[in-house]
Amino acid sequence: AQSVAQPEDQVNVAEGNPLTVKCTYSVSGNPYLFWYVQYPNRGLQFLLKYITGDNLVKGSYGFEAEFNKSQTSFHLKKPSALVSDSALYFCAVRGPYGGATNKLIFGTGTLLAVQP
Amino acid sequence: EAGVTQSPTHLIKTRGQQATLRCSPISGHTSVYWYQQALGLGLQFLLWYDEGEERNRGNFPPRFSGRQFPNYSSELNVNALELEDSALYLCASSSPEGLAVNTGELFFGEGSRLTVL
Secondary structure (H helix, E strand, O other): OOEEEOOOOEEEEEOOOOEEEOOEEEOOOOOEEEEEEEOOOOOEEEEEEEOOOOOEEEOHHHOEEEEEOOOOEEEEEEOOOOHHHOEEEEEEEEOOOOHHHOOOEEOOOEEEEEEO | OOOOEEEOOEEEEOOOOOEEEEEEOOOOOOEEEEEEEOOOOOEEEEEEEEOOEEEEEOOOOOOEEEEEOOOOOEEEEEOOOOHHHOEEEEEEEEOOOOOOOOOOOOEEOOOEEEEEO
16 A cells, blocks of 8 residues: 655754755555645645656755655755745655556645744 | 635534535546545545546545536535544545646645534
8 A cells, every 4th residue: 555654743944954854655666756835724735746757856936856766755855945935745645547546645744844 | 727616615513414515626627536634634535536436435434425526526525523523624636547737746725624513
């Protein structure tokens, strides 16, 4: 069964410093991996995805993520954090298309707090 | 282009009542997904509808049900409400499988917050 883990409930970082939000996954076959962000009392906004190709994926708002197959990880990164990046971040995985695997499985979320 | 829309934004019910939540997908999207986001429990997959049929169901009791209409909009019904059903219910849509435009991501609405007293 596919699953995703976000080991940190909260990440604190000072504005201007680099940030990393961790995610590891388990899925049969090649993974489809996603990052979403949720601001308070809002729905989820898509940030970026990895389907195939280059292991470094660039997304919205200056975020990027690195796919590491050997470590089954897909960590979210940003070179310089902004206070406005403070939000709840979700990693998600889905299996190959078709059948019962056609849904996103989300991690428990990581709250990113960027201090001014 | 309009995004995924959900209604109502907020809903307050009492235990034992029924709640109905509605979702309109992005134009051209045929799949609708429902997720429950309860406090401290992350996002839990509820239901997936595609082309009017229920394709998959999460680990929820039968009192959680829904349907998808011919125009691909969807409805989530929760019967015999319990206090622990209080949550943000998120609807998402995606384009048809097999099309080049479908690269796997879901597009979410702003959610319906259900409070059960």
